[in-house]
Amino acid sequence: MSYLVHSDDDRRCLLEAVGAESIQDLFSSIPAVLRRAELNLAPGMSEAEVRAHMEALEAANRPLRVNSFLGAGCYNHFVPAAVRALVSRGEFATAYTPYQPEVSQGTLQGIFEFQTCICELTGLEVANASLYDGPSALAEAAFMALRLTRRETIVVSAGLHPEAAQVVETFAAGPGFLVQRIPLDPLSGTTDLTQATLSSDVGVVLVQQPNCLGVIEDLRPLADAAHNAEALLVVSVDPSTLGILEAPGRLGADIVVGDAQVFGNAPSFGGPSVGFWPAPPLICDKCRVASWARQPMSTVAYAIPSPFRPVSSISAGQRPPPISAPTRHLALWPRRSICPYLDHTGLGRWARSACEERIISIVPSPPFRA
Amino acid sequence: MRPFVTGPFFSEFALALPCSAEDFAREMRARGVDPGVPLTRMERGGRPVFEDTAGQPRTPDDSVILVAVTEVNTPKALEAYVVTAREVLEGLRARVAEASI
Secondary structure (H helix, E strand, C coil), X not given: CCCCCCCHHHHHHHHHHXXXXXXXXXXXXXXXXXXXXXXXXXXXXCHHHHHHHHHXXXXXXXXXXXXXXXXXXXXXXXXXXXHHHHHCCHXXXXXXXXXXXXXXXXXXXXXXXXXXXXXXXXXXXXXXXXXXXXXXXXXXXHHHHHHHHCCCEEEEECCCCHXXXXXXXXXXXXXXXXXXXXXXCCCCCCECCCCCCXXXXXXXXXXXXXXXXXXXXXXXXXXXXXXXXCCEEEEEECHXXXXXXXXXXXXXXXXXXXXHHHCCCCCHHHCCCCEECEECHHHXXXXXXXXXXXXXXXXXXXXXXXXXXXXXXXXXXXXXXXXXXXXXXXXXXXXXXXXXXXXXXXXXXXXXXXXXXXXXXXXXCCCCXX | CEECCCCCEECEEEXXXXXXXXXXXXXXXXXXXXXXXXXXXXXXXXXXXXXXXXXXXXCCHHHEEEEECCCCCCHHXXXXXXXXXXXXXXXXXXXXXXXXX
16 A cells, blocks of 8 residues: 655645644643653654664674573574565555455455464464464453453462563553462472462462473463362463473363464564464353443453454364454454454464464474373 | 572573673673573562562572573584583682682
């Protein structure tokens, strides 16, 4: 799509049409103290100067090479050349969700394949079409669990990446949900819930697999402890480990979230990334029923985070193309499409889908999987 | 240098160093190896990432470094890490010994 800037005359006409004197008038509802009068911007540069400036910035980079062992939540994995070739195709080069399913079947089929990959890896049956990143998926899952259990306390393992925990705390501060922290076992570095007492107001327990020290958590006892307290277990997982580690969904996790940066996305200063969120159908159904019963229709979207693409029912062994209920068309397809906000993780999702086939196929006999 | 915790790990592990993790990382980087993320950089609100049941740090977190290894780190790179780490730790130890004389 070509982009043509507005001329001064264009701006003048538009301002007259809305009855404003200047562009600044459009921001008059924002308190003046919050508005910056002048931006500290350098004078403009010629194209040649910009190029030289950018090259100087680029030269200061220290790209990750084989001698980099940085990680801590963002990992440097090999990205096959096919991934870049696929995601650079024009039809994928938009972050926006297609609104017209009749002209978007390829995109929608791709989203469906992404969801299928996530379901296969995590051992759960329903996945969404991605969120911004893993931590926001985690916070969404925590809130979803609280809605289901109708409780108001979130228990966070100290093994959760501190920045992810911080996102959860930020989300929880708004409605005033309590966030409690469970320490790691000092010797093994694992979360030990068996000795902890979960109060009757705990609705969800959040753990990470592997945890922020790289330690593999034993999920089954964690799930049992959470379920004994009638809370849900949400596991934030590094999906690249799931070719070897057992799928959390088969170990009692109620909701699994994670960050797909490890598949096909460069670390790039921590992003862009792509979050995912699978759960069993029972949880989705319950959540939708609970929300339908308690909320006006406009807020049903918040029952399940982000859009997801269902396919019509499978018959005679054949899989039909996705009907792919269009996102944001709640009024038209309230029972099929649920989307709280726009999906901006398109490229990451394609990269992941392109990369994931490789991940699954290179692990022929995973030792830890059942 | 020893493992910070004993649990089984995947792709990433924490090492407890006999020195500041920031000093170790700086010296390693000067020799061409980016050795990982000092645990202190993951702190939030001034709270140590890892603490005991009483909420106290078990080991000073500033001596712990988180090392991630993926398929891009070749066996040769792993060997280079070990050799370089040995040099760096010996150098830091010698520097401490000199300072104490």
